Amino acid sequence: MTVLAEGFNAFETKKSPEGTVKYLGSPQDVIKLLSSGKLADHILLVRGGTTTFLSPALSMGAIGIITMSGAPESHLGILSREFQTPCVMTAHLTSSDSRYIVGDADESHFEEMAAQLEGKKVRLDVTDSEVGRVVLVD
């Protein structure tokens, strides 16, 4: 089992969604994905832990989320729990020392995350109460 990234687990569940990582950088990206009808094919990768950015995707049935900031107490953490959509928050690459630091986040951290995860087929392992894992699907 190759763990690509780890982070806070928004809530514990036996659900283990699989999909191709899709980085969403703007509201237009979100609308475009919804219009494509392929929402259920993707694990969504976003920067923030806020809710509004992903609102329509959550509402329409996103299967799994990876965030680069935020915690289970963040709005997106709360909503992913309510939707029962597995969510790994403030994920970091297991192959990198770069970490998200509140108020002092380096742009390169986000770029590296997006570059390393985008397009990979992954599964979210969120059975642990604290740690969520992004596992590479061979």
Added chain:
Amino acid sequence: MTIETEVSNRASYKDRYRDEDDGLRFQDLEFVGNFTGLPPLKDGILGDKVQKERATTKVLERVTNEDALKDQFTVPELNDLNNYLAWNVWDVLVMRATEGVSGMIPRQEYEILAFMHQFYRWPEFLRMTTDEVGAQGVMDIGAQSRREIGTKVNGVHDWSIGAVGFGMGRCGLLALDAIKPNDYVEESNEILKFMQRVLVGKRQDGYMLNSQDRYRAQIHDKDFLQTIIDQIEPLEEGSPKHDQFTRFNAAAELLAFLDHFDCRLGLGDTGPYELPNGNIVIIRDLFVNEEEYHWSDVCGDAGLPHVYTLAIEIDPNAMGLQEIRVNDISTTFTRPKNYIPAIVGGAVFAREKWDTPMANIQTIKISDLPEQLGKVQQATLKLYTKMSKMSKRELIWAGHDVYYQGMILPHLRRAGTWDKAVQDLQLKEVDQRIANYYYDIQKRGFAQETVPQKIFSGSGYLPFGADADIRNSKASWLF
């Protein structure tokens, strides 16, 4: 209904209500605030206990109605409240504050503008309201929520008056060097007295905040609560009805966040209320259509009511519930975190307008929720599309309005003073000082780094000094 459970999984959450219990830790972080040189504070019940021990007055203990009706706090009482609110803000929000940029709404910018605006201008509106209805009338505004669902005179709004308008507003202005620690003492008293009266009037146990009562918000009168509980339908995990109920809860909660620009003013939990069968109920308001906001027209067009209220019955043994917190921003957190599979019953109600009488509340059958869900999803997509086309400036000022106007809207609306505040006192205008700060807060990371650091470390909540006078406003603009 109760789910069969193994003995090892049985709930222990009631242990949290024993005097000697310190509660669980929900996070590893610690809070220092103004308590430099002393052991840092923890989150949860233990943090509340230590705050009470360190207080120099009795203002954090149970107070009487007569205490709340007094015109003024003493300066030491103001300092105890300042310290407590600083910790309380940290307790409920420090982990949320890790969430970074929204990608949609510049929330840190609108928040800090609103905080400071509130501190400057709310005292006038709150004083006018107190003059109109009297101190007892302000307590009655809170008390009315004991017999209503779907009201925004709720925990998060009441808390916001003091924690946000006073606490974070003053903190932001101190960080900007716009005020000094001994300025605006009288105005601080005005804000905090209003908050105390509403909350003491509502809770009627002498406390103001849920954190003072081990995170319980059991505010409803028993006979009123029973009329809600009587409508609960049993739900079985994995059944279509369970799915319909939980999906509707999530979707409506999401829209409530969105309609309030990604803040929690759109939702309000109370409870936990224990049932005779040992299960617990959370009463949850989801405000999906605030007609005061122009962007909410899409919610009205979709046929949505002002608010949906859900009664959520949870089997604590099914999830091995160890602790449940209904915190002061009206949000429920549990350990273990995932309570959704343990939901064993639910009921949904709709309140058409903010002042629709309780006798006219509609009960929505769970089998009818898919139709409601479609309306919620339609409004969500339309509102999202609308917001995605708004400029940064429009988003900031709209979010500012949700905080600055929306946090006291329910109280003034109930008091009948909202229109007067808008028309006579120009509540909806932007104070010139705040308009100027619009640019200042976006420089040198003030909104995104300086203020969050001051707020969440607690270092920005400077105490009132020994020379502070309860009658003092701002006497000078010097250095």
